[in-house]
Amino acid sequence: MAAATPTEKTARTPLMAGNWKMNLNHLEAIAHVQKLAFALTEKDHDAVETAVLVPFTDLRSVQTLVDGDKLKIKYGAQDISSHDSGAYTGEVSGPMLAKLKCTYVAVGHSERRQYHAETDEICNAKVRAAYKHGLTPILCIGEGLDVRKAGEQVPYTLAQLDGGLKDIPADQAESVVIAYEPVWAIGTGEVATPEDAQEVCGAIRARLAELYSQELADQVRIQYGGSVKAGNVAAIMAQPDVDGALVGGAALDAEEFVKIVRFRDQ
Numbered sequence: 044m045a046a047a048t049p050t051e052k053t054a055r056t057p058l059m060a061g062n063w064k065m066n067l068n069h070l071e072a073i074a075h076v077q078k079l080a081f082a083l084t085e086k087d088h089d090a091v092e093t094a095v096l097v098p099f100t101d102l103r104s105v106q107t108l109v110d111g112d113k114l115k116i117k118y119g120a121q122d123i124s125s126h127d128s129g130a131y132t133g134e135v136s137g138p139m140l141a142k143l144k145c146t147y148v149a150v151g152h153s154e155r156r157q158y159h160a161e162t163d164e165i166c167n168a169k170v171r172a173a174y175k176h177g178l179t180p181i182l183c184i185g186e187g188l189d190v191r192k193a194g195e196q197v198p199y200t201l202a203q204l205d206g207g208l209k210d211i212p213a214d215q216a217e218s219v220v221i222a223y224e225p226v227w228a229i230g231t232g233e234v235a236t237p238e239d240a241q242e243v244c245g246a247i248r249a250r251l252a253e254l255y256s257q258e259l260a261d262q263v264r265i266q267y268g269g270s271v272k273a274g275n276v277a278a279i280m281a282q283p284d285v286d287g288a289l290v291g292g293a294a295l296d297a298e299e300f301v302k303i304v305r306f307r308d309q
């Protein structure tokens with residue numbers, strides 16, 4: 044499988060996204076985004092795209108702050124309903140997220156797959172819903188420990204990629220963000236080695252080339268997620284097919300997250 048060359052990599056702007064998960068209420072969200080905005084410079088924004096994926100209850104506050112202060116921090120949600128409206132208690136729709144001017148929405152995070160029984164079919168419907176309403180999906184894929192121990196991480200993850208992108212046309216898929224998150228490395232402190240991350244991220248890019256074209260594969264950003272911190276981000280980002288990170292725990296500490304955004308300085 045052909046991996047991207049470093050030259051192709053430079054054409055992709057790194058995306059550092061903080062997934063807050065179920066943390067920070069709307070007041071804490073404002074304080075946190077203000078800290079990020081204060082710390083991040085024009086130089087940072089030119090070099091790296093920074094985003095926060097926040098709880099639904101925080102979105103309006105974050106939108107007001109970002110709009111009001113014309114911040115360059117992007118924001119989005121952690122999930123999206125596959126339905127546009129109707130009797131779906133507890134769900135939040137694409138039109139609602141679009142109205143809040145979300146840029147991104149995470150789809151198929153392993154915690155959604157594990158605790159909410161989200162299948163590849165459901166993820167595919169959510170990817171469609173995101174594109175239908177002008178949102179960019181961050182499709183999360185990755186294997187559990189049993190799969191890793193069996194050495195099946197590449198075929199397992201590629202099957203999730205195929206399922207999530209099933210019948211998604213190239214003019215949409217060209218903007219997708221793929222987050223490779225080995226489940227065994229999430230919140231455990233067990234970070235995958237840079238070589239582990241590259242093995243699967245390289246395979247994902249090669250598969251995108253097979254599904255679409257090399258040109259499309261070369262422009263899609265592939266993130267690594269799983270216990271990313273300031274201390275390990277540089278080595279992971281040095282891999283040719285890793286274009287950013289989806290950061291959980293470390294994104295709750297504004298100073299740490301800013302260091303991750305400045306991965307080149309670490």
Ligand SMILES: O=C[C@H](O)COP(=O)(O)O
Pocket residue numbers: 062152224228229230231232268269270271289290291292293
């Ligand atoms: O979405 C983020 C991932 O689940 C990684 O979380 P973590 O950085 O706390 O391991």
